[in-house]
Amino acid sequence: MSPLVFALLAIVCVGAAGLALVPSLLGPSRADKRIKALQGDIQANRRENNAARTRDLRRKSIQETLKSQSELIEKRKKRIPLQDQIFQAGMKIKRNDFIRNQVIVGVVVFIACFLLQVPLLFAAVFGIAAGYLLPKMHLARRRKKFQNQFLDELPNAVEAIVRGVKSGLPINDSMRVVAKEVKEPVKSEFQRVLDQQAVGKSMTEAVQILFDRVPLPEVNFFVVVITVQQQAGGNLSEALGNLARVLRNRKRMKQKVKAMSSEAKASAGIIGSLPFIVAILVTLTTPSYLLPLVQTPIGMFWLGVAAVLMATGAFIMNRMVQFDY
Structure with a gap:
């Protein structure tokens, strides 16, 4: 072969080796693009991993919060101590004083x-x-009344907090506005939360007193939203806005159920009061007709049986017109 061919082959080999081993000879722009693309992929993967890790941590925190609240609700479903019932009724009387009043009522009825x-x-x-039932019935009525008053005003309080948060106020200042502007008993309960924070408790610990005072699902919703936001972050105004709509819808449904069950409640009241009305009318027209019921032992016995049956029927009718919503 001629020297010219060898020289040409040598040039081609050197050029190919240079193109293969030195990518910069292809031009700086292409190499830079490849390096930037590689770095971009690494950063994107890192961001995705960080976002996934953050989501996992947030999900775990929310699950733990919901689990703790569920356990607390299960504890509330058990037998409530007398002092807690008095506390949830908004009464300031002590447990021993309440028991003393029960004894006094029993003695008065016995003497009568x-x-x-x-x-x-x-x-x-x-x-x-x-002595046992009458004070208990009064306590249950006071407790139910307190809870209804709290639920009627709670949506307004939540919406006030939403407006405060959207305007840039911290949640503490928004609650302080609620404690000054809304009606009782929500006003006093939110002030109690602020007082708990003033003595060093965190918002998560302080807001728990609302559920201790009013152990209802609606209040639990509010406590869960505040607890999750404090522990895992998030858009508080949006969460509380959704909660306010849920509370409004539940209130409308409660009023609708109450209206639909009013006829059944009226019928139960008429049926329950009918024996007493008949007894009064018979006594007015024929005074001696019912005297054996209160003057003879057998009459007193059957009168007691009738009272037990009447109480059982009233209890069954009361349960029939009670609805969960």
């Missing part, structure tokens, strides 16, 4: 039955039953 010449055994039974 004794003066009416009711047999001693039945007077004692009536006194014990009245």
Whole structure:
């Protein structure tokens, strides 16, 4: 082969080796693009990994919060101590004073039955039953009334907090506005939350007193939203806005159920009061007709049986017109 061919082959080999081993000879722009693309992929992967890790941590925090609230609700479903019932009714009386009042009511009923010449055994039974049940019924009515008043005003309080947060106020200042502007009993309860924070408790710990005071699902929703936002972050105004709409919808549904069940409640009231009305009318027209019921032992016995049956029927009718919503 001629030297010219060897020289040409050598030039081609050197050029190919240069193009393969030195990418910069292809031009700086192409190499830079490849390097930037590689770096961009690494940064994108890092961002995706960080976002996924953040989502996992947030999800885990929310799950733990919901689990703790569920456990707390399960504890609330158990038998509530007397002092907690008094606290949830908004009453300031102590447990021992309430028991003393029960004893006083029982003694008064016993003396009244004794003066009416009711047999001693039945007077004692009536006194014990009245002393235990009447204060309990009063306490349950006060507790229910307090909870209804709180739920009626809670949506307004939540919406006030939403407006405060959207305007740039911290949640503490928004709650302070609620504690000054809304109606009772929400006003006092939010002030209690602020007082708990003033003594060093965190928002998560302080807001829990609302659920201790009013153990209802609506209040639990509010506590969960505040707790999750404090622990995992998020858009508080949007979450509370959705909560306010849920509370409004539940309130409308409650009023609708109440209206639909009003006829059944009226019927139950008429049926429950009918025996007493008939007894009064018979006594007015024929005074001696019902005297054997209160003057003879067998009459007193059957009168007691009738009272037990009447109480059982009233309880069943009351449960039939109660609805969960």
